[in-house]
Amino acid sequence: MKLVAMLAAALIAVAAQAQDTIKIGVITDRVGVSKPYSEPATEGMVFGANEINKKGGVLGRRLELLVEDDQSKPDVSAALARKLIDQGAVFILSVSLSPATQQQQTVTMEAKTPQMTPMNSADYLTTQLDNPYFWQTGPLGSVQIATLLAHAKKQNLKRVALITDNSDLGQAIGKAFRGGLEKAAMQVVDEEVVPLGATSATPQMQKIRGANPDAMFVAGVVTATNVLIFKAYRELGLKFPIHASYNLSVPIYMTAAKGLVNGITFVDAYDPDKPEVKAFEATYRKETGKEPANLHGYGYDGIMLVAEAIKKAGSTDKEKIRAAMQSLTYGGVMGAKGMKYHFPEGKRTGFDPNGMVVRVYEGDRQGRVVHVGQQ
């Protein structure tokens, strides 16, 4: 009888401990088109949660990540948001495709559950729906082009070409790039699209060569397609400079595009000389034995922001977390030196518009920062 009582007590204790975690929902993509971005961001998030838990958790409770895979499918994604909320998630972190994140909002807005994407860059995520429970800390497409343009302005560009891919995000970033270029009074002399699955980008590059631009802007976000573009650029012996989207900040270019990327400038939200980055990279290497990249930093900052908001709220009450998040100021791994995430009154985009940097490929290596911000 005594044994039964002890077992029951132990079970109750285990159950209480399990209930005592703070559940954070994570919607990622493990098999779809967003996987190259989502996977490292999720790894960064898991690493961050472990780090927080080692230091005693938040409000004395461990963070428990409930990770779901939406395959970048918006309909699946919305259903998963509902599932996570039903499982008790007090916050949802979205690191899947932008349209999937958008679809999740229909659920989080209705369920009044805080949701944030630390990585998505589509501008429409905070403009199409007035969802006070949603925040975006990934650098916006419009901020990327503004930063790239601020750097390009020094080179007195008049006539430029624009090339992108036909993915949802590639089109969205391309639109933001076009808007920025037109706003800066640069003439877009040719605009090309390389479809996913193409086996050559030579015809598009020939057209651009024919338009004789001062520079080419690459808004594409599909690495394999961008490699195709750079291959055609080199094969045709083209010389005009290339300015590229943040996709070029993915480290895989250093191996997948060997010999093709030297001299390309690209916008990034990651400064390897920033003290926070150095500390993050050293700890990540030590703990996991793997080399971190900027994408890990997005996930890491995401979970840190959520932890800060819950800490500031002093409770897991969703309404209190919402209020705390909206008034949060936090300096993380991402962004230029000294950048802090904050959400000005009425705004739900937290990445400082002057927080991006422009870097340059030196040989096959992602090299130094050559420009900071939009000035």
Next chain:
Amino acid sequence: MQDFFELAVGAAASGCVYGLIGLAYLLIIRPTGIINFAVGEWAMLAAFGGYVTLTKYEWPYPVGMAVVLGLMFVVGWATERVVVRRLVEGGAPLLAPILALLGMLVVFRESISVTFPPDPHPVPDAFGIGRLELGPIGGTYQSFFTIVTALGVFIGAWLFFERTVAGKAFEAVALNRRAAALMGIDLTRVTALSFGAGAVVAGLGGLLVAPNISAHYLMGVPLAIQGFTALVIGGVGRVAGPLLGGLLLALAEQLTVRYAPVPAGYAQGVPLVLLMVFLLLRPTGLLKAKV
């Protein structure tokens, strides 16, 4: 004009890859009637094989290629043995193996997706990066290598079907399975060989295109669509059909992008519209089967 010649070589190389994928379909369709949409994933498997043998372990190109293609034969044979044969012997309708192979498409893709990181994986060019100029015609070494290799495969396939007893057995099965069986042809062996050969040819297409598009877990489906389109344009009746279809498709794709006065983004739809018009005019494809 310089642009046209530059494009012609690159488009011919792309067309040859589409043709090889189309031939992989054809090798299976003719004796079995089964459309195997997993051929694109076979191309992807071989591309990853190229990454492992040629990039990671830096084996000599011919050795890496031979090993990968050998393994592809095993993959094709095993697919038939494990997935298709049971259904055919169990009297399942033709749609059953087609559906099962669609399932295998997902299995192949996800196996790679969980085994390798999601980024594109580089595969080297057979003769390194460089250009060959032949008068006004110029292209990369890899483009010329792709064209020559694909032509070799198509000539080999033609000789096999036209000049060998085993090839005649394939033809006989294609014409009438029941009659071929009554003549003593081993249907099981022919079917298994057709899957093995289909996997080798699709794998070769994947290996040849991988230096351009990199080995990537999502590369299979576009290749499967392009190869199937090449097959439909060229016709299933003759070995040369997919090659001709592939060349036409690739030329239409690339010339449309380069010269058609349509906005960027719409150009990719033009070849498909042409395909629909073409099928309305010539539903059996360009080359008709021999009577």
